[in-house]
Amino acid sequence: KAGVTQTPRYLIKTRGQQVTLSCSPISGHRSVSWYQQTPGQGLQFLFEYFSETQRNKGNFPGRFSGRQFSNSRSEMNVSTLELGDSALYLCASSLDPGREKLFFGSGTQLSVL
Amino acid sequence: SQKIEQNSEALNIQEGKTATLTCNYTNYSPAYLQWYRQDPGRGPVFLLLIRENEKEKRKERLKVTFDTTLKQSLFHITASQPADSATYLCALDRGSTLGRLYFGRGTQLTVWP
Numbered sequence: 001k002a003g004v005t006q007t008p009r010y011l012i013k014t015r016g017q018q019v020t021l022s023c024s025p026i027s028g029h030r031s032v033s034w035y036q037q038t039p040g041q042g043l044q045f046l047f048e049y050f051s052e053t054q055r056n057k058g059n060f061p062g063r064f065s066g067r068q069f070s071n072s073r074s075e076m077n078v079s080t081l082e083l084g085d086s087a088l089y090l091c092a093s094s095l096d097p098g099r100e101k102l103f104f105g106s107g108t109q110l111s112v113l
Numbered sequence: 114s115q116k117i118e119q120n121s122e123a124l125n126i127q128e129g130k131t132a133t134l135t136c137n138y139t140n141y142s143p144a145y146l147q148w149y150r151q152d153p154g155r156g157p158v159f160l161l162l163i164r165e166n167e168k169e170k171r172k173e174r175l176k177v178t179f180d181t182t183l184k185q186s187l188f189h190i191t192a193s194q195p196a197d198s199a200t201y202l203c204a205l206d207r208g209s210t211l212g213r214l215y216f217g218r219g220t221q222l223t224v225w226p
Contacts, residue, residue, distance in 0.1 A: 004156070033213050035216075041218075042202075042216055042217065042218035042219065043157075043202065043204075043216035044216075045213050045214065045215070048213050056213055090156050090157075092156070100145055100147065100162055100206065101147070101159045101162065102157075102159065102213075102214065103159070104156030104157050104158070105156050106154065106155050106156050107155075107156050
């Protein structure tokens with residue numbers, strides 16, 4: 001069974017641009033959550049989706065948004081990029097929100113110049 | 114919000130010794146606590162989960178303890194090997210049914226021959 005797939009693997013953008021990251025969960029998993037990882041802050045929860053609905057949201061500005069499609073694939077979008085948005089963005093899936101164990105993808109490394 | 118502290122940013126031990134990593138938390142007691150392993154350039158991989166009513170959990174060379182009075186979890190790797198070198202993350206549930214995880218910043222373990 002294929003794992004969680006995130007694309008692209010690396011991304012370089014400039015300040016003010018916007019970016020869309022994609023995540024395909026493990027087949028059969030319907031819950032997808034997103035995390036931002038930086039050396040200074042560690043892993044920070046962004047949001048979680050289940051059945052195309054956002055279930056939980058972390059403490060991030062409205063520039064960070066996401067969505068989930070009917071096939072459980074998810075995208076997250078960051079608008080008006082700032083230098084501080086440079087980070088590894090990780091997607092994790094689970095069968096449903098009640099499952100404790102998360103399966104992570106390898107992430108998208110975003111660099112904002 | 115929950116605050117999680119992992120004992121040190123880096124831990125270096127000799128092959129064959131037991132590595133002990135510490136995770137301390139404040140505020141509410143989580144329903145469960147998890148440990149993940151993360152290798153450079155990869156997403157975290159789930160290792161063990163321990164619930165609030167469990168004192169100890171084992172899996173092969175791994176052992177985790179959970180002391181809700183001390184608000185602390187200890188993660189042990191016995192007979193450590195160079196292949197165990199990685200960053201180990203402690204994660205706690207967010208305290209709600211649909212909650213996701215708070216992560217510590219991790220401890221980078223290096224096992225030298």
